[in-house]
Amino acid sequence: MVDICLAGTGGMMPLHNRWLTCCYMEYNGKAILIDCGEGTQIALVEADCKLSKLETLLITHFHADHISGLPGLLLSLGNYSKKTPLKIYGPKGLTEIVNNLCCICGKLPYEIRCIEFPTNEITEFSVPEIDEMISVRAFPLKHRVPCLGYSFVFSRKPVFNPQKAESLGIPKQMWKLLHKGETVEFEGNTYTTEMVTDGLRKPVKVTYATDSRPVDTIADEAFRADLFICEGMYGDEEHADSMKEKGHMLISDAIRLAELAEAERLWLTHYSPAMTCPSVYEKGIKKKFPAAVVSTDGQKINL
Numbered sequence: 001m002v003d004i005c006l007a008g009t010g011g012m013m014p015l016h017n018r019w020l021t022c023c024y025m026e027y028n029g030k031a032i033l034i035d036c037g038e039g040t041q042i043a044l045v046e047a048d049c050k051l052s053k054l055e056t057l058l059i060t061h062f063h064a065d066h067i068s069g070l071p072g073l074l075l076s077l078g079n080y081s082k083k084t085p086l087k088i089y090g091p092k093g094l095t096e097i098v099n100n101l102c103c104i105c106g107k108l109p110y111e112i113r114c115i116e117f118p119t120n121e122i123t124e125f126s127v128p129e130i131d132e133m134i135s136v137r138a139f140p141l142k143h144r145v146p147c148l149g150y151s152f153v154f155s156r157k158p159v160f161n162p163q164k165a166e167s168l169g170i171p172k173q174m175w176k177l178l179h180k181g182e183t184v185e186f187e188g189n190t191y192t193t194e195m196v197t198d199g200l201r202k203p204v205k206v207t208y209a210t211d212s213r214p215v216d217t218i219a220d221e222a223f224r225a226d227l228f229i230c231e232g233m234y235g236d237e238e239h240a241d242s243m244k245e246k247g248h249m250l251i252s253d254a255i256r257l258a259e260l261a262e263a264e265r266l267w268l269t270h271y272s273p274a275m276t277c278p279s280v281y282e283k284g285i286k287k288k289f290p291a292a293v294v295s296t297d298g299q300k301i302n303l
């Protein structure tokens with residue numbers, strides 16, 4: 001239903017084999033991107049994500065490794081002949097940052113619309129440019145600068161039951177409308193979606209949290225997420241003090257949050273450039289949280 005690709009998994013600066021953390025989500029033929037560090041447009045192309053489908057960009061915070069790739073991305077979208085507006089959501093101050101970064105872009109062939117959120121409270125919003133079935137929450141993280149995490153709930157249409165529709169004598173050309181949620185009239189009778197479907201299906205929940213200290217509110221937001229994507233800057237506990245100073249977390253912190261959240265899966269990301277081979281921690285991590293993945297660039301799932 002939703003295709004998710006973690007196109008980059010690095011923190012601070014891109015490496016020759018690791019782009020900066022960014023997440024591409026495709027739903028119903030349209031795409032959302034979270035964060036846009038240096039070289040993100042290349043990471044997306046390498047991971048076979050479709051830039052031409054991008055309608056929505058969410059920014060977590062204004063550190064360079066999360067936003068400095070914006071001019072390149074916007075120019076690439078122009079080269080892909082984008083015409084529809086690009087909506088960019090992010091913390092307060094977003095419009096000014098986007099305007100400043102875009103001063104080298106010239107005239108883009110599409111409009112940019114910025115939507116700013118407070119960083120000290122939760123904001124619930126929808127992304128109608130993608131689909132009304134998606135609801136999103138922006139929630140405060142604890143970083144050195146104001147920072148937001150995002151939780152997405154992708155509602156699922158109930159399963160259509162053709163036997164029910166047939167037994168009611170509803171013509172086939174009306175089935176699609178009913179499945180879409182519309183009420184139809186036929187030969188003096190009124191038919192609703194509930195009459196021809198088998199009830200609601202569990203929505204898909206995805207939570208994204210980077211950069212942050214491991215505050216328990218992240219676990220609240222990621223509660224029973226199908227996929228929890230979380231930073232794991234370092235694997236060794238010896239970095240605990242520096243993580244406190246720098247507003248980041250260790251892999252062990254991310255695992256504790258995933259356990260607390262009862263998340264279905266955990267994808268680790270945003271590794272320090274000094275941690276050249278995060279996969280060495282995989283075995284130990286899986287003992288604690290079997291559904292954890294030490295993500296690499298291009299990590300994909302369909303949920």
Ligand SMILES: [Zn+2]
Nearest residue numbers: 011012065211
């Ligand atoms: Zn970062």
Ligand SMILES: [Zn+2]
Nearest residue numbers: 061063143211
């Ligand atoms: Zn940061």
